[in-house]
Amino acid sequence: MSNTKVLPLLDAEAPEAAAPCCPPLTERPFTAEEAETAARMFKALGDPVRLRLFSAVASHEGGEACVCDISDVGVSQPTVSHHLKKLKEAGLLTSERRGTWVYYRVEPSVLAAMGKLLTIAPAPA
């Protein structure tokens, strides 16, 4: 059983379609609402330890990892758990318990949606 939540950067009606919340940053000024949503994701990656944990999960075999796989970032286990919770709250990770361990997974669609924010909009014709 997965406890996947709706990811805030994606269209809640069709998260698998990876419809981003926001246009590329270069296309037009963000509205206040778009900025709130996107800033939450960027802020979650704006901490070095969190970013290392996120990268450890994202690059792990199969795109998922349990806490036992990714504790090698020089902080305590409770700190690791705290940061993983923050990444989940921001919609960047989902988690699933299997037996003893909780497995964390990065949704490729979330990375794709964030990447799209940072693409250069084509020049107007």
Place this chain on the structure above:
Amino acid sequence: MSNTKVLPLLDAEAPEAAAPCCPPLTERPFTAEEAETAARMFKALGDPVRLRLFSAVASHEGGEACVCDISDVGVSQPTVSHHLKKLKEAGLLTSERRGTWVYYRVEPSVLAAMGKLLTIAPAPA
């Protein structure tokens, strides 16, 4: 005269080549140093007002804007200036004074380098 600074996400020897500091987040776990550098950029975009200002500059004609063009985000002029300074310190904007006004510019290479962090690494052969 431009006061363009070396952008921390880029190779200091060849910033125009947009060599990113870090591999895609999905390629391998970030080192502590890579995470420090990349987290600084993400953190700078992790505030809704800053993100709106950044988007306003990035989407403005010619990829640059003066403060007079982008003050429409519902905060005071000193607050706008404060956030623009933070974006400059993170290497996301450069600035240039021309006459009365300071013009801010997003380096496309910085956006490209950040976007590259968020690409999905190809599966190993």
